[in-house]
Amino acid sequence: MTVWSERKLINRILKSAPKRPADVLLSIGDDCCEVATGSCTLISTDTLVDSVHFDTSFHPPYLLGRKAIAVNLSDIAAMGGVPRFALLSLCLPTDLEQEWIDSWIDGALSMLQEFNCILVGGDTVKGSTLVFTVTVLGDPLEEGAIYRSGAAAGDSVWVSGCLGSAGAGLALLNLEKDHSQKVDSSAWKTLYDAHLNPTPQVHLGQKLARSSYVTAMQDISDGLATDLAHICYASKVSAIIQLSLLPKHGSLQTAADFLKKEVNDLLLRAGEDYQLVFTVKKDEERAFIHFMGHEEQLIKKIGLVTDGEGLFLEEGGKRKDISFQGYEH
């Protein structure tokens, strides 16, 4: 076991990072970095803390590095933006192994590279708890960024993919850990991956922003019940979603049965799916679907925006308020 050192860590970053592109005027190694920016910049920052946001006992460091970047890219995706630059602040226990952090860095760099996002700076400090803070800068598209506040009564509500997968994956991983119960993970690989290695919906977010039909958007990090409620609150509207329309992976029901959990809880409240939830302009649905082309199969209409306040779930003719019932980190 080799304990990490800041110099080794920075050397690894400098060695692994792609060549400095023209829009990075000054990279790692000065008081600040200096980057070329457009007239508007989107910025997001997220902090992940050991034992709160992740569990190193089952989360491989390479995938954890990817996820730390992914959750920030997901915020850029939710604005329909183009990721450009990232900064990493790492608070690392002194006894952390160099191999572990090397693998984390490799994972983080792989995710950044997949989305042409350049690591330009950061900080490394010693601390008793493992804490990762990632800041990502991006450009809005020419068509403008999509805010949470643009939804209006009559708009339809859509999501970009299966809900509850990450929540089920995490529950399965915790079950294995707590009860040393071996779970047949091959059947539920998609669910495990949804928690361990989520994909930020960057390209889809851009396509949605370019469509000019999307009125409000946000990513699903705390569960649909909370994240769609944010759109309702910011837009001063209400929304009604149909339980039967929520997209779920084919294995979610069997996983829920195995876990003795309600599928509805996983779909609405588990969070961390990093899908997009968005609203589409009233009376423009057909034009929107036409614009989306083959990417239409990636998205699913789940409900309707109405006047009023609150977020409601309809199930078998009954309607109940589910606003802000998502996961609290």
Add this chain to the structure above:
Amino acid sequence: MTVWSERKLINRILKSAPKRPADVLLSIGDDCCEVATGSCTLISTDTLVDSVHFDTSFHPPYLLGRKAIAVNLSDIAAMGGVPRFALLSLCLPTDLEQEWIDSWIDGALSMLQEFNCILVGGDTVKGSTLVFTVTVLGDPLEEGAIYRSGAAAGDSVWVSGCLGSAGAGLALLNLEKDHSQKVDSSAWKTLYDAHLNPTPQVHLGQKLARSSYVTAMQDISDGLATDLAHICYASKVSAIIQLSLLPKHGSLQTAADFLKKEVNDLLLRAGEDYQLVFTVKKDEERAFIHFMGHEEQLIKKIGLVTDGEGLFLEEGGKRKDISFQGYEH
């Protein structure tokens, strides 16, 4: 005692923060913020960890909030830049008192306001250790940012103010804490303040960048022996500084005697003074001094850049290598 809640914290920030200026298109409360940027942007991020970078037993939260911002503004100052936007990521223990964090926030906002820097986003998470990550964005001046890499043989070396004050202040505070020894703090108030409430040299940094005579610059966070060595390394030059020329506060010697510490150690290695160290173009010293006007009294020439490598201290005709002998956080 009231334990903190994220909602109270965000409400306090929204209530205390100045009105949204025109260049903040979208502030706190969406997936990203959106800000108007110039063609180039400077970015710096710094993480402060409890018991590593600060001690809450003697650091009042208001001053700690100010300092968390100041250390980042100091990085912008070291480029001669203009601070514009800030993001705060706070990792807070669940039993932290609301009053403590309110006071921290008020301090952070006061420092931001002093330098017209707008809080545009951040994150708040629970964790067992108190960790603050601040990211600051700034604009370089039209004359360009000052890098570490521009020094050349023949340039003179300057600092912006007294060295060792923060190190002595911290040692006095630790002495009071460890030995319950009451120190007459009125005599050493400047030294205490240097540690507890440092001032980033933002305006001076801008004046130096505007002068067109400054070839390299950096802030003194880890001690002159390390920070000037960074300039030498990045510029591929050597430097020789004169011990007798290093500026020190009138009370530093008596404090050092009281602490049984070497004054030289405090001057060269203690760090955290957040002064600027910079180099001035060969043969342009008179023009530079003329340009600086009455601000010339804030700065002090301490040595010379030469060919070669390493950083050397001259004392009584003797010369020794002191490269990278500063404080390691």
